[in-house]
Amino acid sequence: MSALISQTCLSEVLITSPNGMLGLPFLTRKKGFTAKVYATKAASRIGQLMMEDLVYMHKEFRQFYGPESDEPIWMKWDRLEMLPLELKKTVFGADGTDFGCWMPLYSAADVKACMLKVKSLNYAEEICYNGIVIAKPLPSGLEIGSCNWRINGPRGNIAYISNFSSLNALEQVGNDEDRSGLANYLSNSSSADVNSETRSALLSTDEYLEEIDKLDFICSCSMDSIKAGGSILIPTGRLGIILQLLERFELHLTSENMKVPIFVISSVAEELMTFTSIIPEWLGQQCQDRLYSEKPSLFTHTEMLKDGRLYLFPAIHSVELLKIWQEPCIVFCPHWSLRLGPVTHLLRRWRGDQNSLLVIEEGVDANLVLLPFKPIAMKVLQCSFLSGMQLKKSLLLMKILQPKHVLFPEIFRRCVDTLKVSLSSSFYQENETLHIPHTEDSSRLHIDMDLARQIKYTKFEEQNVDISRLKGKLTVEHGRYKAVR
């Protein structure tokens, strides 16, 4: 990260999702950081709350285990340098980037200062850098506020695609217009000749239905556990998943006619839920339709909060929480690592109960995260949630966009190679800079009519060329070079 700032002059940072900005304070607190940071309004608000929550949990952790001095001893550079070569290799990793660049967590003040540097945007709101580069976030459909970026410059256009979900109950999704928006600018070839089969494949609802199936499976497992007298613990920070699960739980509980309290315990639970009840512009069609209905409310959780089916608490030791606490219950709380936050206490309480259920996300090493809690009698359900685009889908998208060049992550190399896709592509990996040639030969200039009228051509017979002197003022405005009188 330090290399990023010192070597190149970083001028803009574009954020695609709330999760994608959790490391931002590390960057913004560096001396000499002057870049502008852009994120969607929803992403920056949710991201800010997630960071504040992280800082809060860290503070709590230190209250338990005592504060480290400024930096833990093992983070001290001079000590590390003194280690024997072999040990050093282990610590720093083969390429010197492993533990060597661990940093102490940012503070609340860092988060605050960081947020002052973030300029937040609506979907499809354009920003103009230096008059000539225009960037615009388009909904990607993965999470509330998540986006893909379209960047237009005079010498080529770039689309940064983090995800492309075309159907989602919750989130504002990338729609046809956005796609053509991406397509028009990414390539010059017309996308009209792409057959409708490809289009419908991209728009297929399979992915979404699969996701709903998964959520329903979690719900029905939970119902079984609750019937047996156990409680449900869901440590996740992903707001989208919490909201979707709340909706599904409400359905399941109502249909089974069960009354089980649901708790969301986090220092920012209240803020998150208040925020989600006032953002129709950022939600999917299904939620938006609820706004236009007789009883306007975006999520079921507003109702659930009102009639005491859902409770929000800032911490596990809240007096109010202890008063109304009852088991079995369903608890959403951070943190997915099972090392921080309310989850640690609840896990200790329930680990011996074979009827209780723990839901964790795929992608974490279950053995490792559960190690301190062993032996564990609790049921554990590991579940993968949609967190990006599948390769199959991204290739379909490329077929429609027809870009001149594609960058895939290194892990896709084998798949892309074996699929024999006719795409000019390269593969990126961490700490590596790639150079991509210009896609346009030259920039375009708009000559104002007033100026153009003055043009008088002189003919060069020999070369068969007409030329004229052009004298005026050159302006750079909103991505265009303009010559005016």
Add this chain to the structure above:
Amino acid sequence: MAIECLVLGAGQEVGKSCVVVTINGKRIMFDCGMHMRYTDLRQYPDFSLISDSGDFTSSLSCVIITHFHLDHIGALPYFTQVLGYDGPIYMTYPTKALAPLALEDYRKQTERRGEKEQFTAEHIADCMKKVTAVDLKQTIHVDKDLQIQAYYAGHVLGAAMFYAKVGDAALVYTGDYNMVPDRLLGAAQIDRLQLDLVISESTYATTYRDSKYVQEREFLKAVHKCVASGGKVLIPTNALGRAQELCMLLDDYWERTNLKVPIYFSSGSTIQANLYHRILINWTSQKVKDTHARHNAFDFKNVKSFDRSLINAPGPCVLFASPGMLGGGFSLEVLKQWAPYEENLVMLPGSCSTGTVGSKLMSAKIPTQIKLDENVKIDVRCQIYKLAFSAHTDAKGIMDLVKFLSPKHVLLVHGEKPKMAALKEKIQSELGIECCYPANNETVTIPSTHHIEAGVSDAFLQSCLAPNFKFWKTNVGSDERTPPLLQVYDDRVSQGILTLQNPRVISQNELRDVLGLENHLVKFDHCCSAAYDSEISNAASDWLPSTSQRNSLLQLLFGIVSRDFPDCIMHDCQKGIQVGSFVASMCSREECPSGNADALHFRCTWSATDEELAWKVISLVKNVKLSSASLDSFRVLMDF
């Protein structure tokens, strides 16, 4: 090419706002309003002027609605469901949420009055399904060429100004807007845009208004006084906008002063509208937004729902009842009961259309009698208070906006003719911007911006974008003690060559390559005789200066020239001196191009660009008076 504006409504009047703009082949309808004064088809814009065939879908690119007031959206269900327009319709999220309430409220009123309804509840619902909701500043590509964008207008919740662009031609249609923030809403906000046309409302074309806070305070004082003395306050308002704004004021005031008098909402749709306001709180003023996490300003703490039995219940209260102009319905019913008592108070809205009970009350002297129909009269002894609130910008606001946007033309709508004429004069004389205010069904044509496109070479861009600073020192005043003022000019004049075939702009240096020509350099050559005194010329007609003499001559020349031209340099091996491209050296008789036979000449050469400079230096050279003494002294010096 031009922009064509067909004003279908709100031309030299207020009501049924509707302007159809044709811009580079795209046709956009801004607003589709209804005139509240009429109940027959005159209440709608004359849509037949858009298309003879009645095929509106193919003759319009899109319809844009700025806000939910009926004079801006009232005709939309009729246009889409009865006349069959089926193309895209755009409005902001709040407008899409609140418009059905406003339309339904109106439909119910006409139903109650027993008039023939122009559209049904189903029409409204079906019409709203066709609407695409947009967010502020979101760039929307209606089709390949037409792009629109909404900006905050601050008139009511969700009110927006719209920017539309086709190619290089662009315009802004303001709808109704407010340039100062109030308790509920922020001020209008827009980017500095390149515009050919601004279509602006002009409700208060000549009025300058006081701050709204004063008016708000007076309103609260009047209400407080009434309830403190046990009276009942009737506030006739329509369900939307004004009701929430006033209620927010009251609720806040009740909290601060710890009043316990009940506030009632009579209509269900007002309560519904409150729910929408709560969700759409992001569209309100900064202050309301900032505090929403602690307390949503639309969670009214002191508001209760009303029951008919409460009309004659003892004790003070405040009641919001619709309709706003007391044209019938519940507010009139309550008025009948409350008007005869002098402790009660009726808050009349800012303007009431003629013929309604509201307008009669407005002009009445209390106590009076008001005739409702042949048989019914009301004794009015209660107090009347006229609300002076307005969510429209005043004349200063309009001027500010026009000045900020600096379009090439301004078109005024939504105002009164004489006042619009005055504002037009002001815009033309003070801002120097063309302005017009067509009547209904008139078309105005305005020229629009165009361009031709060409490729451009990097070298040309580089040469234009590289700064070309010039510094001047100017003395301020005659006092020499004040240091001279340093002025910096960035004097960038872009000059290049445009080729017609495969249009492309290149820098002058690249032209040679394009034409495949050799470089020819124009150089001027001038032999300038140095004046010398007779002593030298007498010495010999064939006197030849020695090398050292030549050197000292040049040295002397350098001394003189460099005094006036600090960037003058002496060449190596002392062949000459140089300023820019100007070079002066000793002329040798053999090589002299002008065939001068005289002894002492300076040969001056320069290229065309330095013409002016060259003659300045030459005039200096001519003034050099060489004497043998000076030559000798130099020689001595040199020899030494």
